[in-house]
């Protein structure tokens with residue numbers, strides 16, 4: 001690899017760090033209070049025997065699974081297992097519902113099948129416009145399930161579905177990668193807050 005190519009790639013990699021830092025600094029100005037509300041909602045839900053159901057597509061599916069793993073397993077400290085499930089992992093459910101109904105229904109049918117009043121739906125969509133996440137939110141709201149929505153891009157259509165009982169964490173960017181990177185900080189902030197309330 002010639003030196004010019006290395007330098008060009010080094011600059012691009014450097015710019016990713018700088019752009020990511022800038023979005024996170026903006027997010028830090030506007031989102032921490034909503035994270036605090038999200039933490040308290042989750043602790044209330046979990047202490048009352050509820051569970052957190054998480055869903056999203058692509059990178060956000062990975063985020064949903066990452067978050068469920070940290071609640072069931074652990075974040076930074078040992079504690080009791082917490083009830084969380086990612087709706088993105090059962091390939092038989094995803095393929096059957098996607099094939100027989102529509103991909104738009106893959107999360108909403110699981111919400112109706114598994115969810116109960118008092119649970120929380122953690123819906124993750126960088127655009128705020130993924131139809132299967134929207135339908136999951138609509139299903140959850142009909143069942144008395146509170147929504148914590150992680151979005152970006154101004155919140156997209158999801159922003160219009162939420163009411164004052166829900167929690168909206170909208171990353172201040174229009175770029176999917178930057179939004180995803182901010183979502184990870186938000187998810188770790190939620191984990192840390194839950195541990196703090198339960199353990200300290």
Ligand SMILES: O=C(CO)[C@@H](O)[C@H](O)[C@H](O)[C@H](O)COP(=O)(O)O
Pocket residue numbers: 057058059060124125126127128129130133176177180
């Ligand atoms: O990770 C990436 C791009 O960074 C992709 O896999 C991305 O998550 C997918 O295109 C998703 O389908 C986007 O959906 P959403 O975040 O707009 O709801």
Ligand SMILES: [Zn+2]
Pocket residue numbers: 059177180
């Ligand atoms: Zn990505």
